[in-house]
Amino acid sequence: xxxxxxxxxxxxxxxxxxxxxxxxxxxxxxxxxxxxxxxxxxxxxxxxxxxxxxxxxxxxxxxxxxxxxxxxxxxxxxxxxxxxxxxxxxxxxxxxxxxxxxxxxxxxxxxxxxxxxxxxxxxxxxxxxxxxxxxxxxxxxxxxxxxxxxxxxxxxxxxxxxxxxxxxxxxxxxxxxxxxxxxxxxxxxxxxxxxxxxxxxxxxxxxxxxxxxxxxxxxxxxxxxxxxxxxxxxxxxxxxxxxxxxxxxxxxxxxxxxxxxxxxxxxxxxxxx
Amino acid sequence: xxxxxxxxxxxxxxxxxxxxxxxxxxxxxxxxxxxxxxxxxxxxxxxxxxxxxxxxxxxxxxxxxxxxxxxxxxxxxxxxxxxxxxxxxxxxxxxxxxxxxxxxxxxxxxxxxxxxxxxxxxxxxxxxxxxxxxxxxxxxxxxxxxxxxxxxxxxxxxxxxxxxxxxxxxxxxxxxxxxxxxxxxxxxxxxxxxxxxxxxxxxxxxxxxxxxxxxxxxxxxxxxxxxxxxxxxxxxxxxxxxxxxxxxxxxxxxxxxxxxxxxxxxxxxxxxx
Numbered sequence: 001x002x003x004x005x006x007x008x009x010x011x012x013x014x015x016x017x018x019x020x021x022x023x024x025x026x027x028x029x030x031x032x033x034x035x036x037x038x039x040x041x042x043x044x045x046x047x048x049x050x051x052x053x054x055x056x057x058x059x060x061x062x063x064x065x066x067x068x069x070x071x072x073x074x075x076x077x078x079x080x081x082x083x084x085x086x087x088x089x090x091x092x093x094x095x096x097x098x099x100x101x102x103x104x105x106x107x108x109x110x111x112x113x114x115x116x117x118x119x120x121x122x123x124x125x126x127x128x129x130x131x132x133x134x135x136x137x138x139x140x141x142x143x144x145x146x147x148x149x150x151x152x153x154x155x156x157x158x159x160x161x162x163x164x165x166x167x168x169x170x171x172x173x174x175x176x177x178x179x180x181x182x183x184x185x186x187x188x189x190x191x192x193x194x195x196x197x198x199x200x201x202x203x204x205x206x207x208x209x210x211x212x213x214x215x216x217x218x219x220x221x222x223x224x225x226x227x228x229x230x231x232x233x234x235x236x237x238x239x240x241x242x243x244x245x246x247x248x249x250x251x252x253x254x255x256x257x258x259x260x261x262x263x264x265x266x267x268x269x270x271x272x273x
Numbered sequence: 274x275x276x277x278x279x280x281x282x283x284x285x286x287x288x289x290x291x292x293x294x295x296x297x298x299x300x301x302x303x304x305x306x307x308x309x310x311x312x313x314x315x316x317x318x319x320x321x322x323x324x325x326x327x328x329x330x331x332x333x334x335x336x337x338x339x340x341x342x343x344x345x346x347x348x349x350x351x352x353x354x355x356x357x358x359x360x361x362x363x364x365x366x367x368x369x370x371x372x373x374x375x376x377x378x379x380x381x382x383x384x385x386x387x388x389x390x391x392x393x394x395x396x397x398x399x400x401x402x403x404x405x406x407x408x409x410x411x412x413x414x415x416x417x418x419x420x421x422x423x424x425x426x427x428x429x430x431x432x433x434x435x436x437x438x439x440x441x442x443x444x445x446x447x448x449x450x451x452x453x454x455x456x457x458x459x460x461x462x463x464x465x466x467x468x469x470x471x472x473x474x475x476x477x478x479x480x481x482x483x484x485x486x487x488x489x490x491x492x493x494x495x496x497x498x499x500x501x502x503x504x505x506x507x508x509x510x511x512x513x514x515x516x517x518x519x520x521x522x523x524x525x526x527x528x529x530x531x532x533x534x535x536x537x538x539x540x541x542x543x544x545x546x
Contacts, residue, residue, distance in 0.1 A: 149422040247318045
């Protein structure tokens with residue numbers, strides 16, 4: 001294993017660039033290959049079998065053609081519905097975004113009650129509730145379908161977005177109270193939501209901790225990979241290649257906000273229908 | 274030709290149900306077959322060739338399997354990019370949603386300057402600007418990507434939606450003024466927007482007319498079809514069958530708001546990958 005491992009990162013779109021951003025901070029010497037399967041998004045409305053086929057094609061591209069030695073599935077839907085299929089299809093360690101978020105929530109919560117906000121598809125899968133239950137937590141999930149479009153519109157620090165977040169959180173807190181829960185932790189269960197973290201933190205009740213599953217996943221990757229690669233020197237020499245199956249222009253335009261730096265040239269790749 | 278013609282209506286999703294609703298008001302005795310190609314939406318990010326293939330498959334289903342004698346393409350993206358391909362593939366008259374909206378704008382506008390709001394994909398195609406130009410109009414288009422998610426969230430009469438509409442319209446009016454335009458007509462270039470018509474009408478400057486392309490298309494269908502069918506009696510006996518290629522549950526749940534009545538059972542149909 002080299003001191004500069006190649007880490008493959010896969011998403012159905014480009015939201016997973018927030019996970020790549022968190023990974024880069026922890027692996028400054030790594031090579032990264034990111035693929036967004038933009039031609040076939042959204043995965044959320046598709047069947048488990050179709051999602052597994054798409055996810056396997058994308059991750060095999062990262063391993064076979066880009067030489068990825070580790071895979072991070074930076075897509076909530078694929079993490080929820082296709083992690084087994086991906087693990088069976090590629091000969092490298094695979095990490096999803098859901099379990100790490102639940103593990104950090106476990107470490108954070110004193111009451112054992114946590115809240116999860118996510119897209120409609122992720123909430124519908126109940127993957128966070130299941131992962132939290134495995135950690136001995138009670139989780140209440142809420143779909144917040146307006147937040148992704150607000151982020152993609154660039155309104156990440158906009159009064160309308162602040163208002164929408166307050167409405168969603170008020171509803172969620174009222175539901176939690178009605179169910180007798182005493183939540184002290186909020187999990188951001190969507191790769192777009194880290195861009196809203198300041199507005200979300202300003203809206204939660206005092207003392208409630210906000211868990212960013214992109215950060216949690218990068219921490220888990222550090223634990224997984226560090227045992228396997230040689231110690232790294234202090235210099236930073238990150239190499240990043242980004243691929244998309246469609247909409248390269250939109251990826252390039254919006255992706256930089258998610259990555260926190262220019263995404264550079266996005267290469268178009270055809271994985272078939 | 275029967276007195277109860279069968280009219281096929283096609284959309285990539287279920288927004289086109291607003292067009293079906295407008296058609297039902299004008300053809301109370303017709304049979305309607307509606308298909309939403311929900312498995313393969315959104316069309317907006319796909320190539321012209323792919324969109325044409327999808328649209329042809331859906332419309333052939335309506336003609337061959339449901340006996341449609343007229344076709345209404347209630348999808349802006351397919352109307353912009355695939356109308357020729359559909360006309361070549363089916364042996365019945367075909368009507369899109371873009372040209373009728375532009376024609377009504379022509380009849381409405383005294384200044385010759387019109388505004389169009391639509392999705393990102395529709396604006397990117399510049400199909401409305403082209404259709405308006407053919408009518409001798411100058412059109413300024415604006416993408417309003419938050420409006421579809423706000424409608425699908427059910428916030429059609431919500432203060433947040435009113436605020437978002439005001440922001441978009443203020444930007445559009447400022448752009449129009451900067452370009453020396455004097456617009457007096459606003460075209461709703463998206464099949465979701467009729468649900469926002471009251472909020473939009475409350476936000477436009479006094480005297481500005483709002484053109485609903487769903488209504489315009491139904492009027493055009495009336496002119497096209499009336500010459501070909503026998504005169505109808507006064508009784509209403511509308512028959513509607515709705516098909517979707519995926520997400521039948523969401524179609525059923527949200528579709529009723531668009532149709533203004535229960536959509537009833539939505540039948541799942543497989544058109545292939």
